[in-house]
Amino acid sequence: MKFPAISTALALGAFLVSTGSLAAVPQPVPEPAAACEGPVSPVKVYVNVTGVKAAQGLIAVTLYADNSSKFLAKKGSLYVGRVAARAPTTRVCIHVPTTGTYAIAVYHDADGDRKFKRSGIGLPAEGYGFSNNPGTLFGLPAFSKVRIGIPRTNVQTTVKLKYP
Numbered sequence: 001m002k003f004p005a006i007s008t009a010l011a012l013g014a015f016l017v018s019t020g021s022l023a024a025v026p027q028p029v030p031e032p033a034a035a036c037e038g039p040v041s042p043v044k045v046y047v048n049v050t051g052v053k054a055a056q057g058l059i060a061v062t063l064y065a066d067n068s069s070k071f072l073a074k075k076g077s078l079y080v081g082r083v084a085a086r087a088p089t090t091r092v093c094i095h096v097p098t099t100g101t102y103a104i105a106v107y108h109d110a111d112g113d114r115k116f117k118r119s120g121i122g123l124p125a126e127g128y129g130f131s132n133n134p135g136t137l138f139g140l141p142a143f144s145k146v147r148i149g150i151p152r153t154n155v156q157t158t159v160k161l162k163y164p
Helices: 004-019
Strands: 043-050 058-065 079-084 089-096 100-109 128-130 147-150 155-160
Touching (some): 043 058, 100 155, 128 155
Antiparallel strands (some): 043 089, 058 100, 100 147
């Protein structure tokens, strides 16, 4: 028994492949990888910032080396990565220099001025958080509470923002 429709389809397919015309058929384009902040390295960390109250301004993710004397000190960070805020969760990819131990501080720069706002008495005036989500009721967390191990690339961590 002959199947003319199948024979025609096979012949057309062979023709398209042999002439290169098959390349004109639209192919799905893979989504580009999320852009990562910071100096390019093979090690990336994904920080899921939750509790973002509004999709305005920037989410700033600050990376610190494993050195308590530099944590939260002026010019003590390795760098600050900033992305547009998305409520209720903003995902930020950051490059880290290599595997190891770091600390992460995050704040919601709601007005996008690239400065962390404080009240007249020095308390935070914008949403903030730290790696490991330590308590901050009695002040800034100890460095030992925010240290996070990055043993390989593509590690994910979550930082929940607290607002004043």
